[in-house]
Amino acid sequence: MPKIDYVVSEKVCTACGGCEAICPVGAPRADQLRSEIKHEEDCRDVDLFKEECSYCVDCYACERVCPILDGFPGDDEFDNVRFVKAGRSPMHGQDGGVTSQILKSLFEQGEIDCAFGIARNEKWETEVILMTRASDVARTSGTKYNYMPIIAGMREIIRDVSHRYERIAIVGCPCQSHAARLLKDNLTDKIKLILGLVCMESFSYENLCQHIIPDKIGLNIEDVVKMDFAKGKFVVTSRTGEVKRVPIKEIAELARDGCHHCLDYTSYYADISLGSVGAPDGWNSVIVRTEAGEEYLSKVSDLELTDDVSVDFLKKLADTKHKNNAWNYKEFMERVWAVGYPNRIEHFGYEVPWKKEAVNVQKYSLQVKSD
Structure with missing residues (x-):
């Protein structure tokens, strides 16, 4: 079985949607909480004339x-x-509108x-949308803290035999940015730009909009126009301009397992x-990490950039997240990658893209070889 079965069963799945995007048969399906992978036994009693059931091969x-x-x-x-810069644009956004610009x-x-981005309706129900022109961008403006598996949307692009799209941008939180990078490295060079969001945690729609907002904040979800995390508080703004806050520690346990x-x-x-952390009010922190990022940013018009950004504060919050979420992921990786499986080429009679090389996770000092 694929090793992502361990990721799901041990409740560390991020539900990024990468597995759904790349699977040739459509066995995984990602929701707001995790991926579900169907195996042959899951489809034995399914009437395939009435219901679709694709299982892992x-x-x-x-x-x-x-x-x-x-x-x-x-x-x-x-x-x-x-x-690192602070940036803002004329566009309406969560803070400085830099992502949209x-x-x-x-x-x-x-x-x-x-x-690819995330849009919402007045009930804050979210959906992954494919933007194809500048006028589509406004639909995705603002941060939504109820999660969606945005990378799953790449499945349509990967299987598009007409090759309509060749220069793709993806906006996502850390796990989604990571999955997008792996897709780019292992499958398609059509992904040209990955815009990652600073993120402490996200929630399911049920926990955020049907529990936290009415029970902790005291507002109807349809009256909410903005949500934010700032200065240790979850901050919610209503249509009337009322601002309500609750300590993050009171809602953090309701975040998704991943x-x-x-x-x-x-x-x-x-x-x-x-993100907004480290930048003045009404501005974004803009962290450029790659040559491609620097090149594309230089082409963006109507963008004001300054040096007024606190990298130290960004680092402080990153350290806080690392401490709060500390777990022995190195042990998990070593254990899972050590599980044997058949020699893939001999077993299936064809070469998978990565051929026979051993798994070599150098950054964790692990040298784990498959059977």
């Missing part, structure tokens, strides 16, 4: 795009940073031809990471 492709199986960046998630400007210049095991605060694997 042990191709192991999912293992190459799972952020948990790839591991976390380590203690210093700032060791790949090129530079980057996408809008790159669409207008033809630098990207599609982008979030309690996440050791990446600033989207280490993104080209550009964005």
